[in-house]
Amino acid sequence: MSNQAVSLVAAELERRGMATVAIQLLRLPAEKVRPPRALLVPFRHGYPLDAPAAPARQRAVIESALRLLEDKTLEPPAIVEF
Amino acid sequence: MGDLNEFTLPVQLFLRAYRWRRIDPVPWTQLRKPLRECRVVIVSSAGFVLAEQAPFDSSVKGGDSSFREIPSEVEINTLIDTHRSDAFDHTGLRQDPNLAFPMDRMRELVLSGRIGSVNRRHISFMGSITAPGRFMRESIPAMAELLKNDSVDVALLVPV
Numbered sequence A: 001m002s003n004q005a006v007s008l009v010a011a012e013l014e015r016r017g018m019a020t021v022a023i024q025l026l027r028l029p030a031e032k033v034r035p036p037r038a039l040l041v042p043f044r045h046g047y048p049l050d051a052p053a054a055p056a057r058q059r060a061v062i063e064s065a066l067r068l069l070e071d072k073t074l075e076p077p078a079i080v081e082f
Numbered sequence B: 001m002g003d004l005n006e007f008t009l010p011v012q013l014f015l016r017a018y019r020w021r022r023i024d025p026v027p028w029t030q031l032r033k034p035l036r037e038c039r040v041v042i043v044s045s046a047g048f049v050l051a052e053q054a055p056f057d058s059s060v061k062g063g064d065s066s067f068r069e070i071p072s073e074v075e076i077n078t079l080i081d082t083h084r085s086d087a088f089d090h091t092g093l094r095q096d097p098n099l100a101f102p103m104d105r106m107r108e109l110v111l112s113g114r115i116g117s118v119n120r121r122h123i124s125f126m127g128s129i130t131a132p133g134r135f136m137r138e139s140i141p142a143m144a145e146l147l148k149n150d151s152v153d154v155a156l157l158v159p160v
Helices: A002-015 A027-033 A055-070 B009-017 B091-095 B103-112 B133-149
Strands: A019-024 A037-040 A078-081 B039-044 B067-071 B121-125 B154-158
Touching: A002 A019, A002 A027, A002 B039, A002 B133, A002 B154, A019 A027, A019 A055, A027 A037, A027 A078, A027 B009, A037 A055, A055 A078, A055 B103, A055 B154, B039 B103, B067 B133, B121 B133
Parallel strands: A019 A037, A019 B154, A037 A078, B039 B121, B039 B154
Antiparallel strands: B067 B121
């Protein structure tokens, strides 16, 4: 449900002119709900940025998300694997 | 990961049968300036609250659609996990809230020049919302309005 909820928020922010990137932990809701930009990560629920107290690993996920924002070749809905 | 196998069979069946809300058409906003000039907000569904804020309420049928504002100067270890779901392991979140509310990572990105700034406030809600009607009608527009008024350029959304 979390995946859907953040996607619904992302859509409204995009409608109002804010660029978004949503982490997604499950392919099923990412494909069904269709957030504008999604980074599909291979981590279990509860661990969306990989691991606790692991700044470098968390930064790596965030950096991948930020790069989606800079990728001018993407078209909506964009689901990209980490 | 990324599939349903991490869940119990009843949860898997629920997720397969669930009527997901399809976003159609899919809106799209391109960056209008470099990230190093952008104001960034975190939107997290991990259910974190400040000590003085009310916890999220797991007794609300269909899910608690409310949200909390988290100020950017928050000390990350003071955030309290009030997400009530037992469908996932909370250990990591409680050890390090950055795992789903990466405030320290955002500050580092500002210092390194990768992003311009972090917004003065961020959004926290509890993602276990199975009936998102009220969330969509009331909470999401309210979040969007305050972030628009804050001149936010970019949102990083983190489910849990």
